[in-house]
Amino acid sequence: MRSELYIDGQWVKPAKGGTCEVINPATEEVIHRIAAATAEDVDLAVKAARRAFDRDGWPKLTGARRAGYLRAIADGIRARQAEIARLEVLDNGKPFPEADWDVADAAGCFDFYAGLAEQLDNNPEEAIALPDARFTSKAVREPIGVAGAIIPWNYPLLMAAWKVAPALAAGCTVVLKPAELTSLTALELAAVADEAGLPAGVLNIVTGAGSIAGQAIIDHRQVDKLAFTGSGPVGSKIMAAAARDIKRVSLELGGKSPFVVFEDADIDKAVEWIMFGIFWNQGQVCSATSRVLVHEAIYGRLLERLVEETNRIKIGNGLDEGTLLGPLVSKRQYDQVVAAIEGARKAGATVACGGTRPEGIDRGFYLRPTVLTDVPLDSDAWKEEIFGPVVCVRSFKTEEEAVNLANDSRFGLAAAVMSKDDARAERVAAAFRAGIVWINCSQPTFTEAPWGGYKESGIGRELGRWGLDNYLETKQITRFA
Ligand code: TAP
Secondary structure (H helix, E strand, C coil): EEEEEEEEEECCCCCCCEEEEEECEEECCCEEEECCCCHHHHHHHHHHHHHHHHHHHHHHHHHHHHHHHHHHHHHHHCCHHHHHHHHHHHHHHCCHHHHHHHHHHHHHHHHHHHHHHHHHHHHEEEECCCCCCCEEEEEEEEEEEEEEEEECCCCHHHHHHHHHHHHHHHCCCCEEEEECCCCHHHHHHHHHHHHCCCCCCCCEEEECHHHHHHHHHHCCCCCCCCEEEECHHHHHHHHHHHHHHCCCEEEECCCCCCCEEECCCHHHHHHHHHHHHHHHHHHHHCCCCEEEEEEEECHHHHHHHHHHHHHHCCCEEEECCCCEECCCHHHHHHHHHHHHHHHHHHHHHHEEEECCCCCCCCCCCCCCCEEEEEECCHHHHCCCCCCCCCCEEEEEECCHHHHHHHHCCCCCCCCEECCCCHHHHHHEEEHCCCCCEEEEECCCCCCCEEECCECCCCEEEEEHHHHHEEEEEEEEEEEEE
């Protein structure tokens, strides 16, 4: 396990020598200590990224050369997939097969953006038709500069890949701050990039507290672009800081995503997708479909099956064979989710199952997966992101009511609908005010497709070709005669 900062191609100790504990959420043991960066370290990292961008020529390399580095990083991740996945489990608590999948997906993300970096070479400058024949004009795409990336703890390596891969493909250089709770695999990413021969300063990783290291990144005048995934309140702070010197910003924030199930849906399949949509990664997923709306004709039967299956989920250490639900990431997160369940109860909701620690497990931040019914529409449990394995289920009578309930949220990240009637499913999909819509499923995520939210769920889109746009400026060059 690494513990130092990765700045300018070197492993360095933080200037003030501080460290943060790494706690295994499955055992509550301190398993390691990592460096706690301060503004001084962030300044060195930003200056290194600046040099790599302004002087050392990273943005001047052809897309094909940059693609070579990205592919080498993808190969490096794959070569150590099981080891990195194990670290992710120790740090975050998720079941090993999920971590293994995340690591493979992170490698795939680097490969995907390698392809787009190559395409940047092939895209001839775009000629623009002008109404005055004395002028000719073209548009060219150029990297924005130094990107500051700040990521959360729910998908530690994958979120790093979603930021770093498109930024490097575009020709930007990066200073990345992982979440204090889960920095181990981001440090491994630095090690892999180093082994891949990535030039010094192109990727810098500073670990430490958001309020110190993160704040120093968003305040730094030499950072051109901020890319953030995490909570709404921190997203607002980032926009406010960016407003001062007009940094480019992309934000991927939370959600309270609806899942509408019509009366013609197969109940077993619906239960499977509902559970996948809320219990995967212990429900610590920004796009989790945490509000389930079920047509009244099948509500009773579906709820019964959902509770039955939810009670069967195997809870345990993510490294144990067969575990489907691990611990929450931290004591703080556990307390927050338990408080949200308690708040729901007080507001009048019924806990149909879960809501307590699993019996027989006395260490680790474990919580039984929870199904809530009778949740008042004006309660926090219905309106606010809980970010844990907690789903609110409610019935509806008409399509119009379902759509209105689904859209009645300040968030708009994702939404799902299940029906055998294609026309109805398409109609509802079109009516959802959300950036990601799933029909007859929930959560499948592809590197090729745009990812991001409407309303307070964020600004901009990650992944696919849209993800590359986050790191590019457009320049017009117009010539007279
Ligand atoms: P946040 O506080 O938003 O943390 C996300 C990242 O921002 C972390 O790297 C964090 O650093 C950093 N950060 C915190 N304060 C900062 C500041 N002033 N300037 C710059 N960076 C800063 O999320 P959290 O505390 O981990 O979780 C709180 C709630 O946010 C959760 O309960 C959940 O509802 C939501 N959340 C949403 C998402 C997604 S994907 N939408 C992901 C995680 C959490 P440190 O963690 O190192 O302090």
